[in-house]
Amino acid sequence: MECREITEGSTTFTAPVQDETTQFPPGSAPVFYNTRMEFNRDMTVLLAKCIQPEDYLDSMAATGVRGLRISNEAGIPVTINDRDERAVRIIEENAKKLGGNITVTCDDANRLMCTSRFDAIDLDPFGTPIPFLDAASRAAKHYLFVTATDTAPLCGAHFKAGCRRYFATPKNTEYHAEVGLRIMMGAIARELVKYDRGMAPILSFAKSHYFRSHVRVLNKVTAAEETMAQIGFVMQCTKCLYRAEQKGSLLPKSHVCPICGAETEPIGPLWMGPLQEKGVLTEMQSLLPEMEFGTKKQMDKMLSFLLAEPETCTFYDYHFISRSMKVSPPKIEELIENLNKAGYYTTRTHFCVTGLKTTAPLPVIEEMIRLWNEKEFSDVVADVHLA
Ligand SMILES: C[S@@+](CC[C@H](N)C(=O)[O-])C[C@H]1O[C@@H](n2cnc3c(N)ncnc32)[C@H](O)[C@@H]1O
Ligand SMILES: [Zn+2]
Known part of the structure; x- marks a missing residue:
């Protein structure tokens, strides 16, 4: 096998030469190495350096780059x-x-995880992590790190595959990226609670062609109960952009949309708890400048987004809302500033460039957009009633 030397982070390793003329070069070599996952690996190395698990299993390693880097750059067995x-x-x-x-x-990987336990376990499969979650939920002592690249089933583009694989109903909405991540995390939670274990996410995000979540595994029945309580559904109106969050693991009854009177339909079950442990993310951000990472700038930007985002389970696309109102989309910075001034915590989101994470209900966002279009933006705050 013809190989070449590659350096990622501060680790040099060997990977097979790929045919760069093919549509997906990593698929052309006998052993897989995808440069597009460097960011994913950089984030995990930085996280491992902060949380210092006692040991780490790279369960599906290909060239071994992930495990090699965790050993070399985070100093973990x-x-x-x-x-x-x-x-x-x-x-x-x-x-x-x-x-x-x-x-x-x-x-x-399943056989290994049935016979040995590890402090941190990383699942980085081709496609879905589902076949490995049961064994990993028992074998991980304190941490579970999971990638899913089957974004089409998770986001509702391959609806039936998503339903079968995750025993959940996805939906291809404008906020499908967040739904995909939260359905994957809901599946992790369900596997853990079976064994009276709970989960607390530390670092979770969606990026181009994959979802990634790093969670703490909690060894208490009460933690399992608390995890169960964070499972729920988003009730999406079938006619307008209204949606509501509803906790509970049983399929909720459809209710009538308070805005347009149409039926709502459930998306989920999904993880409705926090996606991040902000203390760890802050630590990661302060450690970042002294580390050697190829994707440092992107990492800093991602951490800033994740630290700021409010803990809502969906986001709005302000272009989408503006289009539905048949008006121009306002300047995003102005919209965010005015929603914040009106008392609704609002940020941009890593999920989508035109996305808005906000505690404001849809009618308030629509009113802000309408007023901006009437060039009355300076008076917006006075006009919008606080909830
Ligand atoms: C996406 S690649 C891993 C990439 C690697 N973690 C990285 O960051 O470059 C998936 C790997 O899982 C291996 N694999 C697939 N099914 C497996 C199983 N059941 N047990 C162990 N390894 C498996 C494949 O041989 C392949 O090398
Ligand atoms: Zn509606």
Whole structure:
């Protein structure tokens, strides 16, 4: 296998040469390496450096880059596993060159997780993490890190696949990116509570073609109960942009939209609790300047977004709202500033460039947009009644 040396973060390793002329170069090599996941790996390395798990399993490692970097850049003992012998040969070579506390195994991830336990477990499969969540929920002592690249089922574009795989109803709305992440996290929560364990998310985000969540695993029945209580549904109006959040793991009865009178339909079950542990994110942001990361600027921007976003389960797309009102979209900065002045905490969101995370109800946002279009924006705050 023809290989080349690559440096990611401050770690140098070997990966197979890819055919750059193909549509998806990582798929052209016998062992997988995707440069588009560097940001994903950078974030996990920085997080691991902050939370310092006792040990870490890279359960589906391919070249081993993730585990190698956790060992080298975060100083954590790692086990690096793949079921493919060709991958394991590369991992062994890489581990030997790098040195450090690295164990390499060639096993099926589920079998390994049924026979050994690890402080932190990382699932980074092709597509969905679903086949690995049960074993990982038992084998992870304190942390579970999960990637899903099956965004089409999770976001409702491949509706039936999403329903089957996640036992949830997705929907292709303008806020589908958040729904996809929260359906994936709901699936993690359900696997953990089966074993009387709970979860507390530390760092979760959506990016281009994947979702990623890092959660603490809590070993208490009360934590499992609290986790169950964070499962719920978004009730989306079938005619207008109104939606409401409703907690509870049983399918809620449809209710009538208070704005237009149409029926609402449920999206979920999904995780409705917090997505981040803001204290850890603050620590990550202060550690970032001294680290060597290829995606440092993007990381800083993402952390700033995640730290600021309010804990609503959906977001609004102000272009979408403006289009539905048949008016021009206002300047986003002005809209945000005025919603905040009116007492509704509002930020941009990492989920979408035209997205708005806000505690304001839809009629207030619409009123702000209408007034902006009438060039009365300076009077907006006085005109909009606080909730
Ligand atoms: C998306 S790649 C992993 C990429 C890697 N974590 C990285 O950051 O570059 C998925 C890997 O999982 C391995 N794999 C798939 N199913 C597996 C299983 N059941 N047990 C162990 N490894 C598996 C594949 O051989 C492949 O190398
Ligand atoms: Zn409605």
